[in-house]
Amino acid sequence: MGGRVLAPAEAGENDVVLAWEGEDVVAVRLPQLADSLDHILAALERKQGRPLAELDRKAKQDVVKVLEARGAFSVRHGVETVATALGVSRFTVYNYLNRAQTR
Template identity: 70%
Template sequence: MGGRLIEPAEAGRDDVMLSWEGRQVVAVRLPRLSDSLDHLLADQERRHGMPLTQLDRKAKQSVVRTLEERGAFRMRRGVETVAAALGVSRFTIYNYLNYRDEQRAGQGGEGR
C-alpha cells in the first residue's frame, strides 16, 4: 500500500517502529489514506491493462466491488475520487454499490 522503510532516527510519531530483540531496527512510514486510494486505483489499472476510463461497464463494476472490499469508500471523498478515475458520475458509483447490495440480498447475503 505504499509504505516505506526509514531509519529509526528519522522516525516521526506517526511512523511504526519495528524492534528485534529489544532493539529498534527500522521504522515504517505509512502513506496518507488519500495516497492509499491512489495506489489502489493504480493497481486496478495495472490489473486491467488499460486506463480505468476505458473499461466497459461490467469491468468498472468489478473495480468498484474490489475497491469497496478494500475500504476505498470509507475515505473522505472516496466516491468522488473513484468516480473521476473511472470517468463516471458519483451517482453511477452509488448505483454500482446499490446493485451489489441487491445481488447480495438476492443470494441470501447481508447488505452493506
C-alpha cells in the same frame, strides 16, 4: 502501497516502528489514506492493462467492489476520486455500490 522505510530514529508518532529481538530495526511511514487510494487505483489500472475509464460496465462494477472491500469509500472524496478514475458520475458509483451490497 506507497509506504516509506525510515531509520527508527527518524520515526514520527504516526509511523510504525518494527523491532527484532527487542531492538528497533526499521520504521515504516504509511501514506495518508487518500494517497493509498491513488496507489490502489494505479495498481488496478496496471492489472487491467488499460485505463479504468475504458473498462466495460461489468468490469467497472468489479473494480468498485474491490475498492469497497479495501475501504476506498471511507476516504474523504473517495467516491469522487473513483468516479473520475472510472469516467462515470458519483451517482453511478453509488449505484455500483448498492448493486454490490444486494448480491
